[in-house]
Amino acid sequence: MRVSVIDDACHGHQMCAIAAPEVFGSDEMGNAIVLIDGDIPAELQAKTRRAESNCPERAIVITD
Amino acid sequence: MTEVRKPVEDLLTDYDIFEPEFVKDPYPSFSEIRESQCPIARTERYEGSWLPTRYEDVVAIAQEYETFTSRGILVVPPFPGQGEGSYGGVTAPPITSDPPDHHWHRRLILPVFSPQSVAKFEQGTRDLCNQLIDEVIDKGTADAAADYAQHIPVRVIATLLGVPLEMEADFTAWVRAALENILDAEGRKWARKNIIEFFLAQVAERKQNPREDDFITELMNTEVEGKVxxxxxxxxxxxxxxxxxxxxxxxxxxSCMWHMAQHPEHRKQLRDNPDLWPTAIEELLRMYAPVTMARIVDHDVEFQGCPMKAGDRVLMAFPAANRDPRQFENPDEVILDREHNRHVAFGSGIHRCAGSNLARLEVRVALQTWLERIPEFELVDKTDVTWAGGQVHGPRKCLVSF
Incomplete structure (x- = not known):
């Protein structure tokens, strides 16, 4: 699993970082950044999906 | 205000967001409108407005900032003469700004409110909550709204702004006049005058005595394209x-205190599983989203079959969107570990509440601190709770015993 944030769509709600703090963080503007390069480890995949389903801007894209 | 209130004939064509039952509990009305043939209601009251109630519509309007502008963000029109005279141009950027200015208005303040930046307010907020609890804990009873909740954000914001905490009562009075008693134009005018004069004096004082690590000083010295x-x-x-x-x-x-006072099972759930706090706060924010904003229609447009005219006001009922069963399963139920929660308590799109990270920190710390020290408490009288509504919804008197 890989994950990315559509920068133009993210408006910094930070709900991804609440759902999956190991996977998402914040830049200095408070917009989401992905903290993990490459594949998301198996133990964080459920949380990553949860983050996707908590983003009010639908700015998170997961590719399996 | 002693206006005689005309009874509501039909919610779909005559809703009244200041009707006492609506102020107290707007959710049944939101639901009735949302499930009707006409989920975007209309009223001619308060110079007219539209009220979308479905999640999808509220979000779509928030995203279409060129059609639905932020020239007016209050749920009622400006008071007569607002915007005139010296400092008439003072608004509330970036929430009152539209692109292109919105972009720099917002970029200048976002770093102040990033999760990293607001983390430094956590300990101070906790200390403040503890002080407020110290004052009531031996009494066995307290007003969760007036003795507790009311004092927390005003002191946090005063600290952030670097303005005197001793003026808390003034700040609270101005804010209530500006946002709560919003039908009283004279009160709003008074609040605006006081707020502008107060901050003008704060700016003048800083010009005389520059400060370090000071929000207002940094704001005053900010340059955009080479100009202050x-x-x-x-x-x-x-x-x-x-x-x-x-x-x-x-x-x-x-609202969260009011909820917790009535739900021992949720208090226990949080005690047994402290890791749940961040998720629980999002669910409580979904359920009790306090803020309804507004937009002004830029040009005549038909939206979901509604003939909206240039200049029309659209109420952004985020609390209604957050209870839409099309988006949330069992929307009227608090499920602290709710799995899918794209709530819009802080809005959606380019005007997402800039202070959202600070707000959720304050809500979490206020609840955690109270529940640590007063784990068991209940409402004194369920029927004796008073509410503010309209622009901002929340309890103003909420007696609890413990």
């Missing part, structure tokens, strides 16, 4: 911080 930002921008941002940062978060804390 105009005084109207500085005053406007301070105005926003105070007006938008106080009543809103205090209302959210109050």
């Amino acid at each position: 930002v105009p005084i109207e921008y500085v005053l406007g941002v301070c105005n926003l911080m105070l007006v938008a940062g106080v009543d809103t978060t205090w209302s959210a804390i109050g």
Whole structure:
């Protein structure tokens, strides 16, 4: 699993970082950044999906 | 105000957001409108407005900022003469700004409110909550709204702004006049005058005695494209911080306290599983989203079959969107570990509440601190709780015993 944030769509709600703090963080503007390069480890995949389903801007894209 | 209130004939064509039952509990009305043939209601009251109630519609309007502008963000029209005279141009950027200015208005303040930046307020907020609890804990009873919630955001914001905490009562009075007693135009005028004069004096004082690590000083010295930002921008941002940062978060804390007082099972759930706190706070924010904003229609447009005219006001009922069963399963139920929660308590799109990270920190710390020290408490009288509504919804009197 890989994950990315559509920068133009993210408006910094930070709900991804609440759902999956190991996977998402914040830049200095408070917009989401992905903290993990490459594949998301198996133990964080459920949380990553949860983050996707908590983003009010639908700015998170997961590719399996 | 002693206006005689005309009874509501039909919610779909004559809703009244200031009707006492609506103020107390707007959710049955939101639901009735949402499930009707006409989920975007209309009223001619208060110079007219539209009220979308479905999640999808509210979000679509928030995203279409060119059609639905932020020239007017209050749920009622400006008071007569607002915008005139010296400092008439002071608004509340970036929430009152539209692109292209919105972009720099927002970029200048976002770093102040990033999760990393607001983390430094956690300990101070906890200390403040503990002090407030110290004052009531031996009495066995307290007003969770007026003795507790009301004092937290105003002091946090005053600390952030570097303005005297001793003026808390003034700040609270101005904010209530600006956002709560919003039908009283004279009161709003009074609040605006006081707020502008207060921050003008704060700016003047800083010109005499420059400060370090000071929000207002940094704001005053900010340059955009080689020029220092105009005084109207500085005053406007301070105005926003105070007006938008106080009543809103205090209302959210109050509603959460009201909820917790009635739900021992949720208190236990959080005690047994402290890791749940961040998720639980999002669910409580969904359920008790305090703020309804507004937009002004830029040009005639038909939206979901509604003939909206240039200049029309559209109420952004985020609390209604957050209870839409099309988006949330069992929307009227608090499920602290809710799995899918794309709530819009802080809005959606380019005007997402800039202070959201600070607000959720305050709500979490206020609840955690109370529940640690007063784990068991209940409402004194369920029927004796009073509410503010309209622009901001939350309890104003909420007696609890413990």
